[in-house]
Amino acid sequence: MKIAFVISTLGFGGAERVLSIVANRLSCEHSVSIIKFDNQEPFYKINDSVKIINLTTSNGGFLNLKKRFSKIFALRDIFKSGQYDVVISFMDSTNLLCLIANLTLKQKLIISEHSDHSFLPLKWQMAKRVLYPFCDALSVLSKSDYQYYSYVKNRSIIYNPFFGDDENIEYQKENLILFVGRLEKVKGCDIFLNSLKECDLGDYSVEICGNGSEFNTLKNEFKSKKIKFLGTVNDIKNHYKRAKIIVSSSRNEGLGNALIEACFYNIARVATPTIGACELIDDNKNGLISDDFTPQSLAKKLNLAIKDEALRAKLAKNAFDSRGKFELENIYQEWLKLINKALK
The missing domain is CATH 3.40.50.2000 (Glycogen Phosphorylase B;)
Structure with missing residues (x-):
């Protein structure tokens, strides 16, 4: 054909x-x-x-x-x-x-x-x-x-x-929260970064993987030793292998690739209530979805994932178990x- x-x-x-x-x-x-x-x-x-x-x-x-x-x-x-x-x-x-x-x-x-x-x-x-x-x-x-x-x-x-290493192994996880996506308004990285002001990060660090028109603005506005802006990342799987939590804070999303990829790396998913996130996540079962698109609402869900190790493990396992459809x-x-x- x-x-x-x-x-x-x-x-x-x-x-x-x-x-x-x-x-x-x-x-x-x-x-x-x-x-x-x-x-x-x-x-x-x-x-x-x-x-x-x-x-x-x-x-x-x-x-x-x-x-x-x-x-x-x-x-x-x-x-x-x-x-x-x-x-x-x-x-x-x-x-x-x-x-x-x-x-x-x-x-x-x-x-x-x-x-x-x-x-x-x-x-x-x-x-x-x-x-x-x-x-x-x-x-x-x-x-x-x-x-x-x-x-x-x-x-x-x-x-x-999904196209990557479905190795089905235990990864050496760190207290790391990931954001993966283009740094454009629609992807809502600013929502995520503002939500961190309401979070008790403890010893967690944050990595922002992606580039776009808002890169410099966000990097200058959210200066913190805990937050790293990495720009375009070619070896994203190595970040997935280390992360415990991934956040998708889009204002609109058809179906986020990062939320799909996270299933394969035992990462707990936290997202804003876009159509794409709601298609992929059953709230409190295989991920967490905020009530609305405000940083405060996202922070409530993110704090749960940070503080409750048992919940975080459940969310990651259930997402991993659903990976076959991708x-x-x-x-x-x-x-x-x-x-x-x-x-x-």
Whole structure:
């Protein structure tokens, strides 16, 4: 089977990482290409058997169609060629471009959502309502999104896969709290850092793994010997192996990769009540979810995880026991099922 993925870029990001993992796995048994709109080297490792096609075209927001026409026409030429059995588009702006490019054509097209639908402004919601029904299948990350896109046929919930060392061993844990994510407003690192003012950290330290536009601002505002800002981290598994607690304080999250990865490393998860966190965590069973998005509410849950060793161990164990649903082979089979739906 000949499969093409389409994405804007292959830089550092959750959706980009998921695409890289899924494309690599599919390439073991199928012919796989990745079509993107820049000339940058992929941040994540891509198998040599995967063909990367760079469409260097002008940039611009989706609703500024004058700047998007070149991308639409380039995609349309590819779709017309009929060289792929199925095309899989990643992320909403690229989904809309592919759907427009494929109008009146017969290219089988799957679109993949990687953000919570409620995060989008009205104009984007309207554009999706008009165009998404033209796809052959849709993948989403949560039950909430599955229900929201009821107007799309052949939709499936497919979680992000874990790809790392599932060693199933006891790690040498430290009194360490992790934050892993882009330092952008939507990821809410400021909520987490402000919550620490309400916490009794004791001998716990904090590591912030990630970069972004708020890096310098946060680093300057929250100066403490207990808090380390590490920037972009390539060996994240070594931090997971040491950490006892991970915090996801996003204001909005489709499905956090860090909360999935934490399952495999016996880490207690504490999160704000995003759709993604609520999809992954059953409060007080395999993680803790704050009542709202305030630092004070998050601090209450974080203090529980810090002070109650038995609770922390229970949360980590139950999360570890649920890790099977995120293993790559299971996710791969889910993608194959969706591809077959689209082809029919």
